[in-house]
Amino acid sequence: MTQKTVMERLEILADAAKYDASCASSGTAKRNSKGGKGIGSTEGMGICHAYAPDGRCISLLKILLTNHCVFDCHYCINRKSSNTRRARFTPQEVVDLTLAFYRRNYIEGLFLSSGIVKNASHTMEQLIEVARILREEHDFRGYIHLKTIPEADPELVARAGLWADRVSINVELPTVAGLTRLAPDKSATQIEGAMGTLKSAIVEAKDARRRFRSAPKFAPGGQSTQMIVGADAASDADIVGRASALYGRFGLRRVYYSAFSPIPDASAVLPLQRPPLIREHRLYQSDWLMRFYGYAPQEVQQAADDKGMLPLNMDPKLAWALKFRDVFPVDLNRAAREQLLRVPGLGVRAVNAILGARRLRRLRLEDVARLTVSLAKVRPFIVTADWRPTLLTDRSDLQALVAPKRAEQLELFSA
């Protein structure tokens, strides 16, 4: 077989990596290339250098080192039994590509993952080697995200964090049963064990930095994970519960949800029909409610129906508000921040604006209109100096008044 060109291999290995949702380049330590020998900086805020027509941001060069894999996970395009084309890069080739792209301002850095060749530790060593060459030989100061292989030697996992800004291990499926069925070579205990190791390494390094300025940094961008939605039977309530447990136990920066998407050469165990993309969106919204709006996981779960699924035709915050109408209306001129954050249609920024403005004036509806995107959406839930929703919260047709008009996302390929 003739050797494939770099172009051909880039095509194969980028295609193989695109099912990982994360492309974040934010939240790491600030640094720049002044006084260094190379290039690169991180300025706190991530930069999305392009957007693909799937609406996803392209911030990092996201590729696999190789898509050869000894594992046989049903949902994965790179599984052993898949008929996909295979390719591999050497660590030096990945380094050259990263630098060439970075110099032209195409990317913020590298997100490197890999199929498992030979064994987990060998693969992990290769990944680390890429990061080492970039950092040591080229003094590269851009962003590096390394996917960590839970089955690898913990010693190697710890080394990954010394070079990388962010490390991640995918829990893959929200339930252990799903993992056992769809990823027979992986073990939930092993995955969680490795996430625990990473967490303690991150915490220890932070602590050491507080005492010794010269202590090495360990994954200053923290760790994240991803789970696939719609490939097993887990309900939204299950997923929300699992996500909040993961946030709590492992101090994760982010949990990514990836709607299972049809892959070429899919295993027959998987559903052919993809879950609606809007389901993934609703899960992200509920994730935000927990992280920025002070909702407890149980409260988000209350917004779900009796099968544990969040409504697709409205956001979880509105669904919760319609279920717990006794909390409303909220007086915008008096209510506490936590209460304001519960009003459907008020985001964190609008709430901050209201808190600032009401120190200087008694808010009227016209003021609220200037502070929010849609007055119609918030009106039934608020009280202002000149407005009180008479009986509105008791109306049975309230949902029709405030919920979005189009009931469901139209499926392109519905029969």
Added chain:
Amino acid sequence: MIPARDHGSGSAPGSGWVVSLAAPDDFDGWREVARQLLRAAIPPEQVRWEAPGGEGADLFAAAARPLPVPPADAPQPRVSRAFVQMAQSAILHGDSARFALLYRLLWRLQSCPRLMEDAADPDVRHIDRLARTVRRDIHKMRAFLRFRVVEEADGQERYVAWFEPEHHILRANAGVFVRRFTQMRWSILTPQGALHWDGEILREGPPAQRSDAPSGDPTEDLWRKYYASTFNPARLKVGAMLKEMPRKYWKNMPEAALIPELVAGAQAREARMVEAGSQAFGERPASLAEVASAIAACRRCAIGCNGTSAVPGEGPRKARLMIVGEQPGDMEEQAGRPFIGPAGQLLRAHLNDTGLDVNAAYVTNAVKHFKFAMTGKRRLHQSPTAGEIDTCRWWVESERALVQPRLILALGASAARAMLGRTVSVQKERGRPHRLEDGTELWITTHPSYLLRLKDDGRQEGGRQIEEARFRDDLRAVAARLRELA
């Protein structure tokens, strides 16, 4: 401390002051003048602000006169940090009213120091909008600017970019590029001016044109390939892309030219993936032995994954007749050979009766694995679904391509679907030739297992004897046709 609002000599035209700033992004100049005006208690209505380049100029404005000298004891104005931060961004906006707006806010802040917290105030909202637009423009320049490499006289590389910012953000953005690409020589060319970095010193240059920048870079081919490959056609969300990457930026981004084609191709690509699990089978097997080993490893449908072993076809490599059944049964699966169970024996008996040599025919099945349901200890045959037949078509077509029979006999509806790609009524289509796309002749008849299921109730219509006779008639017609084709 608070200047009297009615200070000055009325608001008649010509009685105001005209201020010209040195540059459109001259925040320090604006602050200097604004302080002086404020200390002299000149209200906002009496000041006209002009930026260079004719922006906001008024032909009939009063001739410039020196700025008023504030009284020596006038206090230095103080403002909140929030205002200064916002003003530094807002002043970069292209809106020619920005200087006046900033001065009006500064004036109002003297009597209402917490004004900036009132997001419902129209002026505060206005400056906030300007500042946000500018910050977005700054951010998008960091994101969407693309360098192209050129070789300089001394053999070193210089990275040159052409960018068209909407607002006056070039200088404000210089620091980021210096910090990021410190060890690189680079130039950023814009219609408003240029920046050149040589590794140590940042120089400014005059406004540039697109033609001053290089027109391409070989690495862009790799980048475009990456862009196209990282896109997932199963999740088309053009609106989400346009929101963050509006069309106005596309013309200077090498990858953007691919977007229309990717969007147009996406639906077809996803449909292909979904269709029957849409499996990439790769190249056709080169021999019947390769087919046999490939079907043994095939897991493209649920039957393939049920743990049974596949049953390949058998017969001469260049047989003139190819007989296609439905799927291997219990006995066939165990023996690994087609048509050896009860239905197969019935078929062989009838073939002998009609003078067709079964050993001269290539016999195979539409579906290669055995689909069954357990009832007690017995594996009971189950019919394959249309999707499963369609998935398996690849294999039976591969066999057809290798054997190249003159005539194909399809037994039953599943075999007919595997040949035609659509479901037909066996009773309607039997007993006459059909022509397949490649010219091969297809005959359709019932499956012998159907005959086995019929009750032996004499010569009634639909009874076994009648049906067996019709089956034999079909076989005779095939035999006659084969002789004709010889």
